[in-house]
Every structure is written in structure tokens, then in C-alpha cells.
Amino acid sequence: MAHCGGTNGSKLFTMVLYMAAACGAIPISDLLDRASQRSDKLHSLSTTLTQDLDSHFPPIGRVIMPRPSMCHTSSLQTPNDKEQALQVSESDLLSLVRSLLQAWEDPLVVLSTSANTLPHPAQSIISNKIQELQEHSKSLGDGLVVLSGKMAPGAQTISSLPYFGGNDIGQDRISKLINFNFLLSCFRRDSHKIDSFLKILRCRAAKMLPEMC
Amino acid sequence: MRKVILLLLLLCFTAHTRGKLHSPPAKPGLTSCRSPEKETFTCWWKPGSDGGLPTTHALYYRKESSETVYECPDYHTAGENSCFFNKNDTSIWVNYNITVVATNALGRAFSDPVEIDVVYIVKPNPPEKVTVTVMEDKGWPFLRVSWEPPHKADTRSGWITLIYELRVKLEEEIDWEMHLAGQQKMFNIFSLRSGGKYLVEVRCKPDHGFWSEWSSTSYIKVPDYFHREKSTWILITVFSTFTFLILMWLLHMNRHNLKHCILPPVPGPKIKGFDKQLLKNGKSNQIFSALVVPDFPPATSSNYEDFQVEYLEVYVRREQELVLEESKDLHNSCLKSESSTSDCDSGRGSCDSHTLLMAKCREAKEGERQTDRECSPMRTEAQRRLKDWEEEALNYAHAGIVSLEMSSGRVKTWPSVFSPLPRYSSSPLDQQSSLQMAKQLSLSTSSYLTQPGHSTKEALGQSYWDLCLSSKQPHLLNPPTPVCRELQAHSDVNISSIGHKRAPAGPRSPALHTTEYVEVQRVDNKDTLLLQPVVQGCGRMGGCFQMPHGEVYSKVKGVDSDNVLLLQREGMGEDSCHKSCTVSTTQKPSGCIYTAVPVRDEMATMANGYVDTATMCTLHTC
Numbered sequence: 001m002a003h004c005g006g007t008n009g010s011k012l013f014t015m016v017l018y019m020a021a022a023c024g025a026i027p028i029s030d031l032l033d034r035a036s037q038r039s040d041k042l043h044s045l046s047t048t049l050t051q052d053l054d055s056h057f058p059p060i061g062r063v064i065m066p067r068p069s070m071c072h073t074s075s076l077q078t079p080n081d082k083e084q085a086l087q088v089s090e091s092d093l094l095s096l097v098r099s100l101l102q103a104w105e106d107p108l109v110v111l112s113t114s115a116n117t118l119p120h121p122a123q124s125i126i127s128n129k130i131q132e133l134q135e136h137s138k139s140l141g142d143g144l145v146v147l148s149g150k151m152a153p154g155a156q157t158i159s160s161l162p163y164f165g166g167n168d169i170g171q172d173r174i175s176k177l178i179n180f181n182f183l184l185s186c187f188r189r190d191s192h193k194i195d196s197f198l199k200i201l202r203c204r205a206a207k208m209l210p211e212m213c
Numbered sequence: 214m215r216k217v218i219l220l221l222l223l224l225c226f227t228a229h230t231r232g233k234l235h236s237p238p239a240k241p242g243l244t245s246c247r248s249p250e251k252e253t254f255t256c257w258w259k260p261g262s263d264g265g266l267p268t269t270h271a272l273y274y275r276k277e278s279s280e281t282v283y284e285c286p287d288y289h290t291a292g293e294n295s296c297f298f299n300k301n302d303t304s305i306w307v308n309y310n311i312t313v314v315a316t317n318a319l320g321r322a323f324s325d326p327v328e329i330d331v332v333y334i335v336k337p338n339p340p341e342k343v344t345v346t347v348m349e350d351k352g353w354p355f356l357r358v359s360w361e362p363p364h365k366a367d368t369r370s371g372w373i374t375l376i377y378e379l380r381v382k383l384e385e386e387i388d389w390e391m392h393l394a395g396q397q398k399m400f401n402i403f404s405l406r407s408g409g410k411y412l413v414e415v416r417c418k419p420d421h422g423f424w425s426e427w428s429s430t431s432y433i434k435v436p437d438y439f440h441r442e443k444s445t446w447i448l449i450t451v452f453s454t455f456t457f458l459i460l461m462w463l464l465h466m467n468r469h470n471l472k473h474c475i476l477p478p479v480p481g482p483k484i485k486g487f488d489k490q491l492l493k494n495g496k497s498n499q500i501f502s503a504l505v506v507p508d509f510p511p512a513t514s515s516n517y518e519d520f521q522v523e524y525l526e527v528y529v530r531r532e533q534e535l536v537l538e539e540s541k542d543l544h545n546s547c548l549k550s551e552s553s554t555s556d557c558d559s560g561r562g563s564c565d566s567h568t569l570l571m572a573k574c575r576e577a578k579e580g581e582r583q584t585d586r587e588c589s590p591m592r593t594e595a596q597r598r599l600k601d602w603e604e605e606a607l608n609y610a611h612a613g614i615v616s617l618e619m620s621s622g623r624v625k626t627w628p629s630v631f632s633p634l635p636r637y638s639s640s641p642l643d644q645q646s647s648l649q650m651a652k653q654l655s656l657s658t659s660s661y662l663t664q665p666g667h668s669t670k671e672a673l674g675q676s677y678w679d680l681c682l683s684s685k686q687p688h689l690l691n692p693p694t695p696v697c698r699e700l701q702a703h704s705d706v707n708i709s710s711i712g713h714k715r716a717p718a719g720p721r722s723p724a725l726h727t728t729e730y731v732e733v734q735r736v737d738n739k740d741t742l743l744l745q746p747v748v749q750g751c752g753r754m755g756g757c758f759q760m761p762h763g764e765v766y767s768k769v770k771g772v773d774s775d776n777v778l779l780l781q782r783e784g785m786g787e788d789s790c791h792k793s794c795t796v797s798t799t800q801k802p803s804g805c806i807y808t809a810v811p812v813r814d815e816m817a818t819m820a821n822g823y824v825d826t827a828t829m830c831t832l833h834t835c
Binding site: 040043044047067068069078080081082085086189192193195196199200201202203204213 | 251303304332368369370371374420
């Protein structure tokens with residue numbers, strides 16, 4: 001259901017965006033609104049995934065879990081507080097968003113494949129949600145392409161954040177779970193960043209509509 | 214030495230009196246860390262037992278990217294056992310590793326480290342400036358609740374996105390009614406109870422965070438709008454009363470119709486001369502005398518409908534298949550209730566009634582039996598008589614009977630009804646004989662059965678002999694015989710048509726299309742039927758034949774010496790008939806035209822045996 005809805009929704013979203021781009025009919029605020037809705041959904045999914053995973057997580061895993069600074073996207077310089085974030089320009093913000101999203105394209109595939117064999121009681125649920133994550137991510141990425149076209153050229157810049165983790169997330173059960181959890185936590189944070197930046201952009205674009213913020 | 218021992222004892226004593234043992238502090242625990250606006254955050258801990266010694270707590274944290282351990286910058290702002298991180302010390306999207314350490318004289322205790330990210334622990338303050346007002350929408354009140362986000366949360370820049378929820382309840386209720394308001398800062402509540410006191414509370418939540426606490430309760434009292442409801446009810450009541458009154462009035466106006474619908478009236482008797490009042494009040498003599506129609510037999514021109522006329526369908530047959538069925542027939546015919554042409558409500562209807570018929574039949578039967586008893590050879594006599602009668606009839610057919618043709622002759626006799634008429638009874642004997650005659654005739658006529666196939670070749674029609682036996686004595690048939698109305702029903706006796714069998718000298722019975730009315734003037738002792746043209750007799754009783762509508766019938770005006778039947782060409786229906794009827798017997802009606810046409814062999818007969826004037830011609834001896 002969500003799968004189909006996601007696909008159709010993404011197609012529709014893309015079509016709408018392209019049409020908007022062609023005709024220039026849809027204002028940016030609407031586009032940003034739709035984009036932020038997508039990102040909101042993305043982050044919510046990742047949050048629930050984390051909770052599902054934590055339900056049966058070995059305590060030892062928390063101890064030896066890698067630090068978040070080990071995320072492959074940590075090299076990207078993002079604002080750390082509100083003042084910094086509000087000082088970033090729109091195009092830069094969008095560029096950050098797009099970079100982050102782009103950085104997760106491959107790791108999500110890894111997550112998806114490893115979710116199929118995850119030694120976890122909620123494996124099927126997790127697997128489904130990973131699927132949804134992928135779809136939402138894809139549709140958001142497509143929408144952002146259109147958005148960036150309406151913004152300053154700086155929005156087109158996408159920082160490359162390659163993922164070096166490979167396809168293998170571990171051999172034994174513990175390491176598998178730990179690595180899966182770690183990867184998911186990195187994604188959760190990054191999705192929150194994406195969501196926050198898009199909502200900042202939305203508020204900025206909707207100056208005439210204060211109720212949007 | 215002694216001082217040391219004393220000191221030790223003192224210490225022991227002190228320790229003993231205190232009742233405690235000093236120990237290092239127990240492990241504290243971090244209870245929660247919260248950020249109200251994603252810019253600052255506070256952590257609270259719960260200290261363990263202090264081990265009997267003054268214990269201090271310290272919070273140390275470490276950010277994810279560095280190993281530097283920092284201590285809590287502010288222990289006081291947030292209250293006891295808390296640590297407040299201000300904006301400068303707060304970094305978002307950065308993991309904090311926080312530990313609380315409890316220290317006392319004997320040792321220290323470390324709490325479990327907690328990893329937090331500020332963005333995940335956002336719990337805003339409740340919404341502020343919640344206002345509730347009562348407003349009106351087309352006369353109906355509703356509550357408008359409006360609020361503001363907590364002042365610390367920066368929603369303007371989009372840094373934090375809040376969604377709101379409010380709850381409402383009446384003062385006396387227990388359960389709250391929840392409403393999700395989304396991102397808007399205003400909400401309307403409808404369907405209020407008039408005069409109720411409402412409690413309203415609002416709370417908020419960031420897009421990915423925790424719900425705030427409920428705001429302080431706002432009280433609002435809804436004014437009474439019962440009077441508006443009341444006016445509506447008044448209107449409704451007035452309308453319904455109006456409608457009800459109108460309905461009642463309509464019913465009252467139509468009560469007669471309703472009464473007829475629901476309780477249809479019992480049809481009263483329609484016997485002419487029957488007076489209900491008389492029945493109630495009067496004596497039997499009066500009743501019965503009233504029943505006697507004073508002008509019957511009709512002497513004046515009256516409605517033909519009211520008269521019952523006997524007519525005799527006669528046809529001549531070679532074989533006389535009489536007899537056995539006669540009684541049966543009579544019985545059968547008596548049982549039959551003929552109602553084809555008579556309506557139940559006319560005067561004749563009552564006469565046509567089954568019971569009356571039965572009574573008549575019974576009488577007839579008695580008479581029959583009587584006659585049987587008298588003469589068993591009555592039948593033969595009847596046959597003889599019939600034969601004679603036939604001959605007579607034929608003779609008279611010569612004389613002027615145009616055509617007698619019947620396929621299914623139906624005799625409708627009504628002997629018994631009219632026989633007791635006193636006026637026309639010259640003598641009881643006559644009466645008796647007339648009755649006898651009537652019965653005999655009926656008998657004889659009844660002896661003739663329907664022979665449908667018998668005469669189909671020739672004629673389809675029937676000729677009717679109007680036999681006014683009822684109105685007068687057979688012997689005393691007056692010249693101006695009244696015109697008798699054909700009466701249908703009673704004893705249906707089918708007589709084969711006379712005209713079929715060519716009587717020795719009888720004319721070939723032609724196909725007749727009309728029925729020729731010839732009035733039987735009298736029947737003499739020899740059972741000879743003396744005919745009289747009907748039209749003459751019109752005048753006396755004033756009655757005329759009732760002509761079936763739409764057909765032209767001729768009345769026989771007269772029979773002249775040459776045995777020519779003089780017919781009267783008439784117009785339609787009764788009017789002309791009436792006209793003709795008013796003329797005296799001797800006179801020729803001025804308005805009547807008559808034609809005397811030689812009888813031809815071929816006569817046009819109409820289906821019912823009436824003679825068509827167009828083709829009519831007088832019979833002659835052939």
C-alpha cells in the first residue's frame with residue numbers, strides 16, 4: 001500500500017514539479033511544502049525503525065556501538081545551532097539537503113539488502129520500512145531536483161559523500177545488529193537535518209503566509 | 214593514651230547515636246533531559262542515597278567529536294538536581310554523553326552515561342495566551358479558541374514547527390473532547406449546550422518531539438440561547454396546529470363522502486310504490502295497496518322501463534320435442550336468474566329477483582303439478598294446444614305476422630305476477646282460466662327447448678310475441694292493448710322458432726333482422742292468438758315499446774283486410790313512439806308513416822328478431 005502509494009506519489013510529485021517548472025505555475029512555497037512533508041515522513045519512518053530495532057537490541061551493543069562521528073556524512077559541514085542554521089542561504093541549505101540525500105542513496109540499498117537477513121524478530125517490519133524509506137527518499141530527491149532549478153545556482157552543488165562501508169555489515173549476529181543500528185542512527189540524524197533545513201526554507205519562502213510556519 | 218581512648222569512644226558513641234553508617238554515595242541516575250526550543254536543554258538527575266555524608270553531585274558531559282569532559286555550566290537555573298545548558302553550550306545534531314557523579318567524603322558514585330541528541334528531546338512549553346470567546350454563527354453560538362506558541366519556541370523562522378491540540382469539556386463532565394488543530398493557532402468549537410460552562414486547554418508538540426504540558430484551563434460560559442430554540446418550537450407548533458385544523462375541516466366537509474366510502478349505504482328497495490315510511494308506520498293494507506301500481510297496466514305514456522312485458526317467442530317446429538324437459542326447463546329456467554339486461558335497481562330488478570322467481574316457479578310448478586294431476590295427458594293436450602297455437606300463429610302469421618324466426622327462442626313469461634291484478638279480472642274464473650292459460654302457455658312454451666341448431670339455418674333473430682298476459686285476461690284482451698315492455702328474465706324458455714318449419718301454409722320464415730312487435734289481442738277459447746298491431750294500443754296505456762336504442766323498429770300499425778300488415782315507420786326510440794302512442798286507435802297517427810309492403814319471401818331479420826321496416830312487407834298467403 002505504502003509502496004504503491006509511494007511510487008505513484010513520487011511520480012505524481014515529479015510530474016507536478018516538472019509541470020510547474022515548465023509552466024511556472026506552482027509557487028516555490030508549495031513545492032517546499034510538499035518537499036518538507038516528504039522529509040517529515042522520511043524522518044518519522046526512520047524513528048520508528050530505530051524503536052523497532054531497539055526493542056530487541058543487545059545491551060552490549062550500545063556500549064560498543066561506533067560513535068556517530070563515524071557516520072560517512074559527518075564530513076559534511078552543517079550548522080550546529082540555530083544561529084548558524086539561520087545564517088545559511090537558501091541555496092546553500094538546499095545544496096546541503098541534496099548532498100545529504102544523495103549520500104544516502106547507496107547506504108539505503110545496503111540497509112535494504114541486509115534487512116532481509118537481519119537476525120531480529122521484527123525483521124519483516126523493518127524490511128518493509130526500509131523499502132518505504134527508499135521510495136520516499138527517491139521521490140524527495142526527484143522533487144529537489146526541480147526545486148533546485150528554481151533557486152540560485154548554488155543549489156545545484158552536491159557534495160559527494162561516498163559510503164565506504166561496502167555491502168557487508170557484519171558476520172555475526174551482534175555485529176550485524178550493531179552495524180545495522182549504527183547505519184540507521186546515522187540516517188535518522190541526517191533525515192532530521194534534511195527535514196529541518198527544508199522547513200526553514202519553507203518558512204522563508206512563505207513570508208506571505210505566516211501560518212505556514 | 215587516655216585521650217586517644219576517650220576520643221575513640223566519643224567517635225564510636227557519636228556514630229552509634231547517629232545510627233548510621235557512613236558509606237560512599239549511591240549511584241545517582243539521570244532522569245531526563247529536555248529541550249524546550251531546540252536551543253537549550255536541561256538535564257535532571259535523581260540522587261541516590263548519600264551514604265550518610267554530605268554528598269555533592271556533579272554532571273559531566275562529553276561531546277561526540279571530542280574527548281574533552283566538561284562539567285555542567287549551570288546547576289541552579291533549572292532547580293535542584295539539574296543542569297542547564299544554555300545556548301552557547303548547546304550544540305545540535307551532536308551527541309552528548311552525560312554522566313552524573315555523586316561525591317561524598319567516603320567516595321563517589323557514577324551514574325550510567327546517557328547519550329542524547331538535543332533534537333530528539335524537544336518538549337516545548339505549553340501554548341500561551343489561550344483565549345476563548347463565544348461567537349455567533351447565524352444565531353447559533355460557537356466557541357473560538359485562540360492561542361500563541363510558547364514564547365521561547367521560534368516558529369517564525371521555521372526552526373521549530375509546532376502542531377497543537379486542544380481539549381474541551383463541560384464543567385460537570387469527566388471526559389474531555391479532543392481536537393487536533395494542526396499548525397493553526399485558532400480553533401472553533403460548535404454544538405454547544407445552551408448555558409453551559411466549558412473548560413478549554415491547549416497543548417503543542419514539535420514535529421518530532423514530545424507533547425507539551427496542557428496550558429492553564431480557560432473557563433467560558435455559553436449564554437442561554439434557549440429562547441431561540443423555543444421560538445422555533447413555537448413556530449412548529451403553530452404550523453402543525455394549522456395543518457391539523459385544515460385537515461379536520463376538510464374531513465368535516467367531506468364527511469358524507471367518507472361515510473359513503475367507509476360505510477356504503479345499503480341500497481333501498483326500488484319497487485315502485487314501495488314506501489319505506491309506510492312500511493315502518495303503515496298498515497299492511499296500505500303497503501300492499503301502495504305496491505300496486507295504480508297505473509298498471511300502463512294507460513298513460515310512462516317509462517317503458519317500468520313495465521314488465523311478457524313476450525312469447527314462438528316458432529314452429531315440425532318435431533315437437535316437448536315434454537320431458539318442460540318441467541325441468543321450467544325449473545331450470547326458474548333457477549336461472551336472468552340479469553343480462555335488467556339492472557338490479559330498476560323496478561324490474563326486484564321482480565327479477567331470484568326469490569320471487571322461485572316463488573313464481575313454485576306456483577308455476579304447482580300449477581304444473583295441478584295440471585298434471587288434472588290431466589296427465591295435459592302434455593299431449595299441450596302439444597295439441599301448441600300445435601293449434603302454432604297453426605293459429607301461422608294463421609296469424611299469414612295475417613300479418615311478418616316473420617317469426619327464432620333461433621333460440623326465449624320466452625319470458627311472467628304469469629303469476631300480474632295475474633292477481635284485480636282490475637283486469639272480470640271474474641275469478643276468468644282469472645283462474647287466465648292463469649291457467651298463462652301457465653299452460655308457459656308450459657307449452659316451456660316445452661320448447663332451445664334448439665340452437667335447429668333454426669340456425671334460417672334465422673338468427675327472434676321474434677317476440679308480446680304477450681300481455683299479465684295485464685289482462687286472456688279473454689279480455691282489449692284492443693288497445695298496452696304496449697308491454699319486453700321483459701327479460703323469469704322463466705327463460707327457449708322455443709324453437711316457428712318460422713322455421715314451414716307450416717303448411719306458413720310462409721317461409723325469412724331471415725329477420727328485426728323483431729316485429731305484435732300485440733296479442735286476445736286468445737280465444739280455441740287458443741287462438743289474436744293479434745293486434747301494437748301501435749294502436751299505444752294510446753291506452755301510454756306505453757310504448759321500448760326500442761333498443763339505435764335500431765329502427767317498426768310497429769305494426771294495422772292489419773288490413775287483405776292480411777297485409779301495415780307497418781309504421783318510425784323514428785328513433787321513444788319519442789316518436791310516444792308520439793304515436795298518443796294517437797287513438799282508430800286514428801292514424803299523423804306523425805307516423807306507415808308503409809304497407811307486400812310480404813316477400815325474404816325478410817331481413819335483424820339479429821334480435823326485429824323486423825326491419827326497410828325490408829318489411831306484409832305477409833301474404835303463399
